[in-house]
Amino acid sequence: MxxxxxxxxxxxxxxxxxxxxxxxxxxxxxxxxxxxxxxxxxxxxxxxxxxxxxxxxxxxxxxxxxxxxxxxxxxxxxxxxxxxxxPDEAVESRRNILLTPFWQTGGETETLGPALTAAVSAEDAPVTPGKFGYAVDTGREPVLQNASADIRLERDAGGGLILIADGSDKGKAVTVETAADEAIALAHWFMENRGDHTRMAGLLAEGAKLPADHFVPRQQQSHRPxxxxxxxxxxxxxxxxxxxxxxxxxxxxxxxxxxxxxxxxxxxxxxxxxxxxxxxTDPNDPLLRIVACTGAPRCAQGLVETRPLARQLAPHLKDGQFLHVSGCAKGCAHPRPASLTVTATTEGLDLIRDGRASDAPEQTGLTPQEIPETL
Ligand code: SF4
The missing domain is CATH 3.90.480.10 (Sulfite Reductase Hemoprotein;Domain 2)
Structure with a gap:
């Protein structure tokens, strides 16, 4: 296989x-x-x-x-x-920017988003790896800390803007005027130091030392969407x-x-x-606690129709459980661990606890009908 x-x-x-x-x-x-x-x-x-x-x-x-x-x-x-x-593929690929959806008209986020867009679109902007991205998370409290990004703009506890390398619990104080340029400078720092790394958190986890001016403590996210x-x-x-x-x-x-x-x-x-x-519209709908990739037949590599299977399993999900249904071991829809993962294989469905789609299963070769009893 x-x-x-x-x-x-x-x-x-x-x-x-x-x-x-x-x-x-x-x-x-x-x-x-x-x-x-x-x-x-x-x-x-x-x-x-x-x-x-x-x-x-x-x-x-x-x-x-x-x-x-x-x-x-x-x-x-x-x-x-x-x-x-x-304007072209290269700019499109670099313009990987998430913005807090809670920005206010006339607020600083409304300025920061376009400023960062212009900065990453400039001809001399660093050509970062494909999945490298930015988060403008500059509401009063952060809301995007669980979303994928390598360079983040947030606020410290006192409301000041800080620039953060993902994986660090401290940031560098910046202003609305300097934030975009500082973000690009940090992207350059990453490119100069990354070795084989494609993501900031991986580079820092290996021990790379950020510049000394990254010392302002970050806020911890409490927002639950x-x-x-x-x-x-x-x-x-x-x-x-x-x-x-x-x-x-x-x-x-x-x-x-x-x-x-x-x-x-x-x-x-x-x-x-x-x-x-x-x-x-119901915040308690169990479908909100399920991710399922495209699966078969829309994804050529899918070994099961993931979304009908996910809908079938939704009523069986217990409070607090989070389910990832993956059409194959690649785990596109949720690359991180989930409390429960069902991964399709050529031999049936694997059930994985507290792991990723490709991790060692607790049970293998299950049918869709057998899954609910295992949850
Ligand atoms: S996890 Fe597999 S089946 Fe699902 S979208 Fe990715 S490649 Fe396709």
Whole structure:
């Protein structure tokens, strides 16, 4: 049996990825936000040029699925007309920026996002590894500490801006004016010191010493994302981060959309939950505690239809359990340990406790019907 194929880069819109259901075209909304017209336009384009399914990725990007070689050019042209594309592949790949969805109009985050975007898009910006990214997490308290990023902007306990190398519990004091340049300087530091490392935390874990001015203590995140009302609008969940073009078009009628890495969207200005099919509004819905990759047949390497299996298992999940259903040992949807992981193999389903999809299983060769008794 051959292992899963590992790709060392992230797909984009300008660099789509072939999958079991065609090309995946990943849109990186600028500053983590889509205007209503953009969200509606993406729904229209995805209906015309994809298979009607859209993913919200764990980095807050939208993926149009089921695109063909023939439908790709008009799709890209449509995205370009809506100002949703970078000038070229290289800039698209570097512009890997997560923004707190809770930014306020007129606040500093609204300035920092575009400033960092401009800085990583500059011709002389460091060409970082494919999955390397940035988080602008500059609300009063951090909310993105569990999301993937290598260079972070946060606030210290006194409200001052700090720049953090992921993996460190201290940061460097910066200002709104210097933050973007300092982030780029830190990216240069990483590139000069990284050796074989592709991620900041790995480099620091090996003992690399940050510059001496990284001494300001970070705040610990207490925020737990959940569907509900916020002063900015309604946060809604999406099972497996998936939505249909109809759902996206309906949400676009409610307001602008802010992306999150939590399989949730913040619908700006919505004062009641949108009565839209396919959205999770109950913060206790067990589907919020399940991640499932694309799986078969949409992923060529998938050995099981992961999402129907996940829906089947959802009612059996106990309080506090977190389930990862993986179509193969690659574990794309959740590269970290989960309290429970079900991994499809050619010999059936493996059950892994407190581990990753590729870790040693507690039980092997299970059928979907046998799984609930093991949870
Ligand atoms: S983990 Fe899922 S999405 Fe990733 S390669 Fe395996 S089947 Fe495909």
């Amino acid at each position: 051959t292992g899963p194929e590992i790709k060392g880069w992230c797909p984009g819109a300008l660099r789509p990825m072939q999958s079991g259901d065609g090309l995946v075209v990943r849109i990186r909304p600028f500053n983590g936000r889509l205007r209503r017209a953009q969200a509606d336009g993406i729904a229209t384009l995805a209906a015309a040029h994809g298979n009607g399914m859209i993913d919200l990725s764990s980095r807050g990007n939208l993926q149009i699925r089921g695109v063909t070689e023939k439908s790709y050019p008009p799709l890209i042209e449509g995205l370009r007309r809506m100002a949703l594309l970078d 959940a569907p509900g009302y916020t002063p900015l609008g309604a946060m809604i969940g999406l099972a497996f981060g998936q939505l249909t073009v109809e759902t996206l078009a309906s949400l676009a009628k409610q307001g602008g959309l802010r992306m999150t890495p939590w399989r949730m969207l913040l619908v700006e200005g919505a004062r009641e939950f949108p009565g839209v099919e396919g959205v999770i």
